Every structure is written in C-alpha cells, then in structure tokens.
Amino acid sequence: MKIQEIREIIKLVDGSSINEFTYEAEGTKIKLKKNVGVSAESSAAAPVQSAAAAPQAPAAPAAPAAPEAPAKEEKAxxxxxxxxxxxxxxxxxxxxxxxxxxxxxxxxxxxxxxxxxxxxxxxxxxxxxxxxxxxxxxxxxxxxxxxxxxxxxxxxxxxxxxxxxxxx
The missing domain is CATH 2.40.50.100 (RNA polymerase II/Efflux pump adaptor protein, barrel-sandwich hybrid domain)
Structure with missing residues (x-):
C-alpha cells in the first residue's frame, strides 16, 4: 500500500463520522482511531487514544495533540x-x-x-x-x-x- 493511499484513507476517516477504522489486505493492517467527539459536550469526555499513541499515553496524553497541530502549522x-x-x-x-x-x-x-x-x-x-x-x-x-x-x-x-x- 502506498503512502498516498494511506493519506487518502486518513483524510476520509478524518472527514467522516467514523471514530474507528481498521483495514487489512495482503499482510498490511491499518487501524485508525479518532479523538474528536460529535459535539462540544462530548469532546470533554475521556479521549480515545490511537494505537500509535497508546504506549506513550503517560508522557503525552492524546487530548492535547489536536490543539497543538494548528500551533505547529503556524510555527512552520x-x-x-x-x-x-x-x-x-x-x-x-x-x-x-x-x-x-x-x-x-x-x-x-x-x-x-x-x-x-x-x-x-x-x-x-x-x-x-x-x-x-x-x-x-x-x-x-x-x-x-x-x-x-x-x-x-x-x-x-x-x-x-x-x-x-x-x-x-
């Protein structure tokens, strides 16, 4: 699977109401989880951590990751x-x-x-x-x-x- 295909899947999942997505084909497995809630009230609930962020949860909670992204883009x-x-x-x-x-x-x-x-x-x-x-x-x-x-x-x-x- 090419990186462009993975990026497209990420964009589609990010723009949809899906909170969790798993794809398996030819020995490749991709699992995506979103932290974003449906409304402002639900975003205050405990965030769902992605598989990649789960081992690092104590050092870097998943919830602050979303607010930092615009700051990093502004810095760039x-x-x-x-x-x-x-x-x-x-x-x-x-x-x-x-x-x-x-x-x-x-x-x-x-x-x-x-x-x-x-x-x-x-x-x-x-x-x-x-x-x-x-x-x-x-x-x-x-x-x-x-x-x-x-x-x-x-x-x-x-x-x-x-x-x-x-x-x-």
Missing part, C-alpha cells in the same frame, strides 16, 4: 516567513502519521535530502516509523528543500510540517 508558517519564502512558492511536507522521523534509511547511510537538494514529487525525503513499520515519505512536489523542520530521531505528530520545499 512563521519559519517560512522568516526565511523570506512566500506561501505561493513554498510547500510544506506534512507527517501523515504519528511516529519517529528519520532522515536516512539506516544510521550508517547518508540522509535522503539536505537543505538545497532538488527533489521530484515521487522522491523519498525521509522515513516516519510507526509501530515498527517504516513509512517512506515522498516530496509530493518538484522543487528544492528550503528547510528541514525536525531533527533526526524526533517524535512527530500527524499533520506536523517536516520540510519546506521551494517550488519552481
């Missing part, structure tokens, strides 16, 4: 403004899942990309590891890596900006 937008990039020609590569960010396929190999690297839409720029699965993240656009927004080995959230790409 501020960083883009500081670098002199305009939104018209800058694209953010976002994390499609919660996991650990890795710049290279293994510790002894060089990073997929550096600042200044020219990339194509289907080029792998990093890996996000979630539940012992290593998911290759593609650039999504043609351009040049303007900034790497996270450090190697850092935990990332769903929707967190990973890279800024200056498009042509």
């Amino acid at each position: 937008a501020d960083q883009a403004a500081e670098t002199g990039s305009s939104d018209a020609n800058t694209h953010q590569i976002l994390s499609p899942m919660v996991g650990t960010f890795y710049q290279s396929p293994s510790p002894e190999e060089p990073a997929y990309v550096q600042v200044g690297t020219k990339v194509t839409a289907d080029q792998v720029v990093c890996i996000v590891e979630a539940m012992k699965l290593f998911n290759e993240i593609e650039a999504e656009v043609d351009g040049e890596i303007a900034e790497i927004l996270v450090k190697d080995g850092q935990l990332v959230e769903y929707g967190q900006p990973l890279f800024l790409v200056k498009t042509n």
Whole structure:
C-alpha cells in the first residue's frame, strides 16, 4: 500500500463520522482511531487514544495533540516567513502519521535530502516509523528543500510540517 493511499484513507476517516477504522489486505493492517467527539459536550469526555499513541499515553496524553497541530502549522508558517519564502512558492511536507522521523534509511547511510537538494514529487525525503513499520515519505512536489523542520530521531505528530520545499 502506498503512502498516498494511506493519506487518502486518513483524510476520509478524518472527514467522516467514523471514530474507528481498521483495514487489512495482503499482510498490511491499518487501524485508525479518532479523538474528536460529535459535539462540544462530548469532546470533554475521556479521549480515545490511537494505537500509535497508546504506549506513550503517560508522557503525552492524546487530548492535547489536536490543539497543538494548528500551533505547529503556524510555527512552520512563521519559519517560512522568516526565511523570506512566500506561501505561493513554498510547500510544506506534512507527517501523515504519528511516529519517529528519520532522515536516512539506516544510521550508517547518508540522509535522503539536505537543505538545497532538488527533489521530484515521487522522491523519498525521509522515513516516519510507526509501530515498527517504516513509512517512506515522498516530496509530493518538484522543487528544492528550503528547510528541514525536525531533527533526526524526533517524535512527530500527524499533520506536523517536516520540510519546506521551494517550488519552481
């Protein structure tokens, strides 16, 4: 299953009233759970934790994750403004899942990309590891890596900006 297909499933589940979704095919299993309630009153109830966030629950509760996402996007937008990039020609590569960010396929190999690297839409720029699965993240656009927004080995959230790409 390609990362684009996983992203599409995440978007569909996120935009629907479904709170839990499981997909199994050809040895691949994807399980998604949402924290979002139907109304403001129900969002105050105990949140449902995703399978990826469950082991980390004591250190990072699932409930604050949703409010932090816009703040991280604003921070990335501020960083883009500081670098002199305009939104018209800058694209953010976002994390499609919660996991650990890795710049290279293994510790002894060089990073997929550096600042200044020219990339194509289907080029792998990093890996996000979630539940012992290593998911290759593609650039999504043609351009040049303007900034790497996270450090190697850092935990990332769903929707967190990973890279800024200056498009042509």
